[in-house]
Amino acid sequence: MxxxxxxxxxxxxxxxxxxxxxxxxxxxxxxxxxxxxxxxxxxxxxxxxxxxxxxxxxxxxxxxxxRIRSASPLAGVAKPKPAPWTLDAFLSGETQKTVSINLGRMSPVFPISVRAKNQLVFSLFGGSAAPGVAIGRDGQLFEQLYIDKFCARDGGFDPSRLSAWSSTLRDIQEMAQARGKSFVFLISPSKAARYPEDLPKSAPCAARATIMPEKLAPYRAALDESHVRYVDGAALVATEKSRQPIALFPRGGSHWNSVGGALAMRDVTRAPPTSTIGVLDFTSAPAPEAVGTDRDLLDLLNLLWPDSHYPTATIGRAGEKGDCARSPRLLALGGSFLHQVLAAATLAPCPPQIDYWFYMRTEDNMIELGHYRRAPGDASNGERLTATSEDLDENLAGADFVLLEENEAGIATTKQIGHLAEALRRLP
Missing domain, CATH: 1.20.5 (Single alpha-helices involved in coiled-coils or other helix-helix interfaces)
Known part of the structure; x- marks a missing residue:
């Protein structure tokens, strides 16, 4: 046991x-x-x-x-360029470099990594890690291009270029009127030139920003001498900035806000003897948050926590729509400042169909031409269409109203004036 x-x-x-x-x-x-x-x-x-x-x-x-994408894609990042698959490109290292850049940008964590780095630079040092975006007084954002253009002003101008420019505009007006079309030329403003007191301290002309020479005086004189019908948006902003309760350029934007664009469109509709779209009148109110072009530079900063709650405005129609037999057709040629102007045009008594020919500067400093169509009353970008010379001719032939725009920063140097003159000459 x-x-x-x-x-x-x-x-x-x-x-x-x-x-x-x-x-x-x-x-x-x-x-x-x-x-x-x-x-x-x-x-x-x-x-x-x-x-x-x-x-x-x-x-x-x-x-x-x-593609596997980030929930918040980066703003202002150019589409990756195709890698060059040639022996010379491979031996020079260009193929490897392009493939490496493209692979990095295609990574799902690339956007949040960039935003985290940009937020660190912004929060700790008050700086901008976005190429081409500068931070001025009280957080005002500026596009560096416009600062450089403004600081380069010396009061001089080329008389021969000025004469050719105003003569071409007069020819455009006469050709348009001969074909029964209203024509107005618009000078849009630069934020750097109209709010120089807010420029960053690093701007080359920061110390003398408020006493820089006025660039536009000879251009206005040339337009007056040639009897060109125009709206001076730069002078309009200079006059209205002290009257408006909200700044006409938003803190996080490069372009004028909806009120600035509407003030310009109001004067555009008043400029011709008769306006097929009627004379614009509008109301305005504070906006709860900046959207669209009111935050275009803020978006380019690509921050983790962007603050878009700063003063800007919305607009609305004042009065009733007009009794319009048909929707008029507006042809607009110019740059990005036309966006808010054309959005205001949708509030006119007779909202037009808008063909917007948009001249945009690309990453490699070239000019890309786009063509967008907005249905009557559509304040969005509208539908992108082809942008051939045949399309422009067709738009121009059917247009009742032609609006041509140049920004004061590049006045008399843009391509839209030559394109419009050539298109008018092609019309029967």
């Missing part, structure tokens, strides 16, 4: 030791696994990024909608 008990005790002790050893091994493996979890997590994350980049690279050309 005792021997059997001793045998059972021995077997129980052995089993207990085995269980203890097994539990020890399991505990050791668990602790080892927990200790290496960060390593496994990092390895898994790197593997995910690698596979995600391969996937994005594979579907980018033929099925771009299948």
């Amino acid at each position: 005792d021997k059997r008990i001793e045998k059972h005790e021995a077997e129980f002790g052995a089993a207990s030791r085995s269980r203890g050893q097994a539990e020890g091994v399991i505990a050791f493996l668990k602790s080892l696994t927990l200790a290496r979890l960060p390593i496994f997590g990092c390895a898994g994350f790197i593997a995910f990024l690698f596979l995600a980049n391969l996937w994005n690279f594979a579907v980018e050309r033929d099925w771009p909608k299948l």
